[in-house]
Amino acid sequence: MTEIVNHPASPPPIRPRMGLWAWARANLFSTWYNTALTLLFAYIGWLVIPGLVQWALMDASLGGDAAACRAAGGACWSFIAEKWRFILFGTFPEDQQWRPTLAMLATIATLVISADRRTWGRPLLFIWGGGLGFAACMMFGGVLGMDYVPTSLWGGLPLTLALSVVGLSASFPLGVLLALGRTSDLPVMRGLSVVYIELVRGVPLISILFMASVMLPLFLPQDVPIDKLLRALIGITLFSAAYVAEVVRGGLQAIPRGQVEASKALGLGYWQRQRLIILPQALALVIPPLVNSFIAIFKDTSLVIIIGLLDLLSTAKSALTDPAWRGFYKEAYLFVGVIYFLFCYALSRYSRHLETVLGQGRKR
């Protein structure tokens, strides 16, 4: 018998340390056209960056009024200093704005906690229920001595977060059902799911939002009032359910047929089979694309401005209509743009990270 020798893992190959000059030779000036490109881009950077720094920092004003801003000629951060409360919270009563702050922190904490893979599974339901329940209490009030704040006063970032998080949570079960329907053997289920998914994916979100805002009241009996936020939520949910369904279908189709056959052989019924065998595997596969769907929903909520809701983008836009502060659109859009970017970039980095981590076991 041969003896099993435990070889120590060989050390990684030593990379030659490159000097700055050698690195530049290799990465910037390797050929004549690379040199030309480098010079061109360096020139563009030299044209743009100093001007940008001058505008954003040197000539910027903070703390003065609009006239001082115009005199300084640079970025008017005083505008943001003046309006940040309105842009972030909209028309929520000003002395109560700690409530949406807490609600947002709870929502973000829920998202951060559920990013940890150890919480995946049943605890996640409680975490989401608790986090979003707390956030809803904070936003609505009416309990614990807090004043009731109707949704018509909500605005800004809390509204954007509410639309996207609730939209995703509500569209997820609907999307799973649609995906199961589309992969089902029953022609009626399959037909209805296919028609719904393709219909919704073929039209722009705006048309669904129009439908939710102008047609929904027509669909319901006269005495059923339905507030604007709920209409937008229904529209966003119905829209993203179709996209979630396609993502989940990708996961369902990646599960080998043997799994279905084995669970049938064990005598499991359809729902038991889906709940215990198929969905746990399929959903784990599609978490990274689901995070991408969430990014898409988060960005798409900005469209509610068109049906008159005051989300983060529309608060920035209405802050600009203040006659005292006309024309500082660059600062306002930069401010909300950075907020959107931080959320979406963090989520997309997380999705990419998950893809590598989850792909580890499947990689050959």
Add this chain to the structure above:
Amino acid sequence: MQLSDKTVNKPGAPRARHLTLSLNNPTIRAILWQIGLGLVVILAGWYLAGNTMANLARLSIASGFGFLDRESGVQIGESLIATGPRDSYGDIFIVGLLNTLKVSGVGIVLATILGVLLGMARLSSNWLVARFAATYVEAVRNVPLLLQLFIWYALLTEGLPGPRQAEPLIPGVDIFLSNRGLKFPAPADDPVWAWVAVLFAVGVLATLAISAWNRKRQLSTGQRLPMTPIGLGLILGLPLAFLALSGGGAMDVPVLQGFNFRGGMTLSPEFAALLFGLTLYTAAFIGEIVRSGILAVPKGQTEAATALGLSRSTAMRLVILPQALRVIIPPTTSQFLNLTKNSSLAVAIGYPDFVAVANTAINQTGQAVEGVLSIMIVYLVISLALSAFMNWYNRRVALVER
């Protein structure tokens, strides 16, 4: 326990003909489930339709598409065909549809060109170029398109001087950039321009014919004419040479009159903002698709091409890109569809696309159901047509396997 023979199919045995009428029979259950779901959907539809009818009657809103023939009283600011306030709703719907097609068509072409450039730039061996492209892609993909449209629109209106303060972009040439858009000279009504157009068409046809002949010649002899200079010479050189010889045609030049320019052609700020926004946003996504498509081609293909003595650009054109295209086309198709659907954001910056026009019609007539239905039908038809075309193209470049 004994299993009934009727419900169990022995392998090879003919299927049991008659069904056991029991709720435990999977076939019966499936049929019942389907009937149940069908009934639920029909009843829900019935209920919603009934409510809608009642509400419409209560609000005394007409129904049906009769309003399409009525006069709209709407003057659309931007149109490919002649319009006026006497136009019917049907006419302005067509104007809106043409505007949607115009911005999506131009946007798709520009986004594809920019996207391919971005994808190649991200893979560039030049560190600065690759970093620049990566920063661009991350910045653009993670900010809502609507915000980008607002920024472009604000830059192109508030950020620019009024027509009276506008200076020519290039001294001596009548091109003006003001908050009313870009005004530039356009060919006036002059037979010279018709000849230029004819020569341009002749150039395109001749180039196509020569390149077909060239391909045949290369297959039989291995010799190949340089097509780029020949094509450019025919398509651009022919009309330009004619223009130079004939001494140029008459131009319609923009002239400041009162508070705005008259004459010339206009690129309106609404159209430009929408076009820039859609192009730059979609290009970032297409860039990522192109990058992953090129990366999906095995490295051995590049090495083999180099070993055959092909230059980097020839290898890219003849070996890498044709294979990468198979990976690139399906997701790019959905980006094209996204661009078309996103063009509906025009309503937020005042470009009269189909959604904006339909929205006006909804507000004026109150016929929300018909308005929203027309929006949906129009986009569904565009989506289906575009994906049919892209599927055809995809089949053309797909790997032909034996």
